Amino acid sequence: MIDGRPLRNTTKRQSHGQIVVCLGCCCGRTDKGHPPVPVDWLKAEWKQRKLLKDVQLTISGCIGPCDASNAVLVFHGPDPVWLGGLYAQEHYQALLDWAVSCKETGILQPLPDILIPHQIERRFRQSELEAAAVA
Numbered sequence: 001m002i003d004g005r006p007l008r009n010t011t012k013r014q015s016h017g018q019i020v021v022c023l024g025c026c027c028g029r030t031d032k033g034h035p036p037v038p039v040d041w042l043k044a045e046w047k048q049r050k051l052l053k054d055v056q057l058t059i060s061g062c063i064g065p066c067d068a069s070n071a072v073l074v075f076h077g078p079d080p081v082w083l084g085g086l087y088a089q090e091h092y093q094a095l096l097d098w099a100v101s102c103k104e105t106g107i108l109q110p111l112p113d114i115l116i117p118h119q120i121e122r123r124f125r126q127s128e129l130e131a132a133a134v135a
């Protein structure tokens, strides 16, 4: 149920969460002055550690907040967490460590402290939210 309405679709796949790493028109584009995104490293680590069933890794095109630079969207509870300004390897290492911890413990873990300052507030136009609520 979402907002009192029944869900129409479901999936058999269950995980602790999902991270969507942006590699779009800006994020990771060093030619535009953004820090690199270690996509190949992330994919290799996720594969080697067999993390996909526990924390889905998705490499995406632009997810919206380009000005935040190197954005990541984390689904791990009722509300998604938006991260931005992930400019260092240690930020991506923290995401990896978090995913490993979720897998090893079998329960959802809080995001690492190092990522907390990188949370961004993603704003949507209020009128559109109200229209969506009515639909």
Ligand code: FES
Pocket (backbone or CB within 6 Å): 022, 023, 024, 025, 026, 027, 061, 062, 063, 064, 065, 066, 067, 070, 071
């Ligand atoms: S390119 Fe990453 S948010 Fe737009």
